[in-house]
Amino acid sequence: MPKSLVSRLPPGLPLILQALSINALPVAVIITASRFLYIHNNVKIPTTLVVLAALVSIPAVYAARIIYRSWSIKRRAARMGAVLPPVWKGKSFGSLDVLKYGLELVRKGYPGDGFWDRIDEFGGLHSMNVLWDLVHITTDAHILKTVLATDFQSFEKGDMFRDTMNSVLGVGVFNADGELWKFHRSMTRPYFSRDRISHFEMFDRHADLALKKMKERFRGGHAIDFQDLISRFTMDSATEFLFGSCVHSLKSDLPYAYNDPLALGIVRSQSAADRFSAAFAAAQEVIAMRSRIGWTWRLMELWTDASKEHMKVVDEYLQPILEDAIRKNRNSTGKGQAEADENETLLDHLVKYTDEFNVLHDETLNIMIAGRDTTAATLTFAIYLLCLYPEVFKRLRAEILEKIGPTQMPNFDDIRTMKYLRAVINETLRLYPIVPFNIRVATRDTTIPNPDPTKPPIFVPAKVGVAYSVFLMHRRKDYWGPDALYFDPDRFLDERLNKYFTGNPFIFLPFNAGPRICLGQQFAYNEMSFFLIRLLQNFSHMELDLNAQPPDARPPPEWAGAEGQRGAEKIVPRMHLTLYVHGGLWVKMTEAERTA
Structure with missing residues (x-):
């Protein structure tokens, strides 16, 4: 059965369990220490003080982890002869003002407004640390070439991307990494190997x-x-x-x-196709919004998966088709033949x-x-x-x-x-x-090219994302010329093609x-x-x-x-x-x- 038809744990539960596991240790240490002092030294610490110390330990541990991570990243960068990119720092606690500003412009602004506002000021690369979730942001073609091609093995979609998209994309090719991605790729590649008259x-x-x-x-x-x-x-x-x-x-x-x-007073009844299309679009809207707000999406969907009802409609259409295809293949004699026939789906x-x-x-x-x-x-x-x-x-x-x-x-x-x-x-x-915006996550400590080639490479810590915008890169004047912001198909036919694109094909992705x-x-x-x-x-x-x-x-x-x-x-x-x-x-x- 499709996973969206199977009852799942509330999306917020893993976040709650993770927070409890992180906070349980310091609280347990304080309570154990107070008991130890009482039993072995007959020192009775007031209950109120123990509770207060336990509560204070929670933010203290978080602060210590943040400070240690920052120190560790700088140390590891120096060890690799790399530097960190400029940082867009917010003015409020956890840069919440940047998050609020970015989300507002995502809803109301032009594509690229919000989180990408200062990309030109920082030279095509900067980092943000909203709620201590570090991410590098870039429109640099040389960085994209490294992340997507030359150092492909060092970057993947990552756990957070998979977690965000899982209720809709599941383990499909766009949500998979490693061997699972290779398996999906090997399945579909033969089918797209040649054009079909059909x-x-x-x-x-x-x-x-x-x-x-x-x-x-x-x-x-x-x-x-x-x-x-x-x-x-x-x-x-x-x-x-x-x-x-x-x-x-x-x-x-x-x-x-x-x-x-003719639109006045007309109530259009939705067909099965209309319901399927609407649900399909709505499910994508849910996971797209999750990707914009990072790990905090689980707080917004604490008890209910916002994509669940939409996916039920999608699955009601898909289920009989898939079950029929499986049944037919099991009854056929051609199972295991990877050759793609002209008329097969x-x-x-x-x-x-x-x-x-x-x-x-x-x-x-x-x-x-x-x-x-x-x-x-x-x-x-x-x-x-x-x-x-x-x-x-x-x-x-x-x-x-x-x-x-x-x-x-x-x-x-x-x-x-x-x-x-x-x-x-x-x-x-x-x-x-x-796809105007995308992300890859480093699988290990690695580096990417510095937009300024005279400076050391940029350090990317393991499990940190590199978000990139093809939309903004495609409109960069240094890549496409002074008329980059204007529509002109002739740029793919005249001398501008060789001047800009031919020598640097990663500017068009x-x-x-x-x-x-x-x-x-x-x-x-x-x-x-x-x-x-x-x-x-x-x-x-x-x-x-x-x-x-x-x-x-x-x-x-x-x-x-x-x-x-x-x-x-x-x-x-x-x-x-x-x-x-x-x-x-x-x-x-x-x-x-x-x-x-």
């Missing part, structure tokens, strides 16, 4: 339905939430790709804008390796997050940018009509020849990378890097390219419908004066595990005229 046929079926739904709404004069629609397209594609069993979310009615007369492929329910459950859920949310987010921001920059839209549509024509279904070779299409996707991924680089990268490029081609074949014009954008999903006035894309925003980018548009992306489009 993928394009699948994309085409779901794209046809999505385009039909769009045209029906536009012909009626209504805007659509493209983010909602494309999430349905990628959900249907992902579930068919994974399970061969589509949730058919595109068959449900699309939502109307908040101010559309990913689940068909995975059950050849294992029939453990929880392993299959967690792995498919991990890949669904990668295959559904990431592609939907990139396509949402791509359409947003094409609406903002009509000259890019016209040029891209001209390439599509020239290379493929107004109706032909694209194939692999077509997509490979479309350089401007790839540049548009890459520039979208640069400004709005799928939308799909991660090193041994954990995304196996589905080409699948994602194919799916995104296919849908954009189909969309621009069918529509000759697109624009944002800002009136349909909910009032609370419009950029605050202070953004308007900012340099680059932030100052041009017409929507509010937000993030859980991946980026999304707060309140949806409301657009209108004009159908292309068909010539005989």
Whole structure:
């Protein structure tokens, strides 16, 4: 049975037990000492004084541990010939003011506001010690190259990351380290080893339905939430790709804008697909918030796992599919064959390796997050940018009509020849990378490059995290030039490509890097390219419908004066595990005229 359907201990209980175990020893020592003095020396210490001493011992032990850890880190750094990064120190106890400030801006600000505010001031690397939880924070490409690739063995997702994500990601590939990660990787790698014609046929079926739904709404004069629609397209594609069993979310009615007369008085009944999608998104929101507040998330969920009810809905969908796949594989004669057949689903492929329910459950859920949310987010921001920059839209549509024509279904070779299409996707991924913030944890005392190459390396203690932002790194002017904050697909085609990217490829990491680089990268490029081609074949014009954008999903006035894309925003980018548009992306489009 899936672990979210099995009763678990309250999330706060381990934290309570840990605190008790730490505090029990000094309290026990004081009580034992008082008893010893009374029994052997007939010295009776007043009970009130014993209790007071026991209570004082608790913060005293914590303070001693903090002081010792700080001294130990400095000593170990010096032994390795390394230095510590500059520290962003808060003004209040435990830097709680920094935590409060960061969380407020995560909810209300622009991606990168809050905990990352002083990254430029500190030269691309600093550390924070909020509630004595030390973490290094960076946007330096050389550090990312070390952490993700050249010193890969010294860094992992870490216990805290796994603990935070476990109720949703379980032991899946994104939440695994070491041998377990290698096992998951070896299971999925063969399936992504080559392109499949069946993928394009699948994309085409779901794209046809999505385009039909769009045209029906536009012909009626209504805007659509493209983010909602494309999430349905990628959900249907992902579930068919994974399970061969589509949730058919595109068959449900699309939502109307908040101010559309047809939205008034209409109560939309949720289909099974709607419930699954909503629960899936809500569960990710829970674990994303946990990651932002560190170990204190257990205090917020002291007695109840906030993801539990959402995961019940997800598991109700997954359970019969997984059980059926396991049963079919046990009855088949091909068990153990790792060769991937042309028409088999990913689940068909995975059950050849294992029939453990929880392993299959967690792995498919991990890949669904990668295959559904990431592609939907990139396509949402791509359409947003094409609406903002009509000259890019016209040029891209001209390439599509020239290379493929107004109706032909694209194939692999077509997509490979479309350089401007790839540049548009890459520039979208640069400004709005799928996973904007991430972290790795040191498995041992180690070092990372100093952003200032004239100075000693930076010390990273064992079990300390290195948080990194691809989102902010992709917008650094020293990496991408003086126009780094602006949308310009030509930077992937002209002399800027060689000037900035070719010699330092770690400045562009939308799909991660090193041994954990995304196996589905080409699948994602194919799916995104296919849908954009189909969309621009069918529509000759697109624009944002800002009136349909909910009032609370419009950029605050202070953004308007900012340099680059932030100052041009017409929507509010937000993030859980991946980026999304707060309140949806409301657009209108004009159908292309068909010539005989």
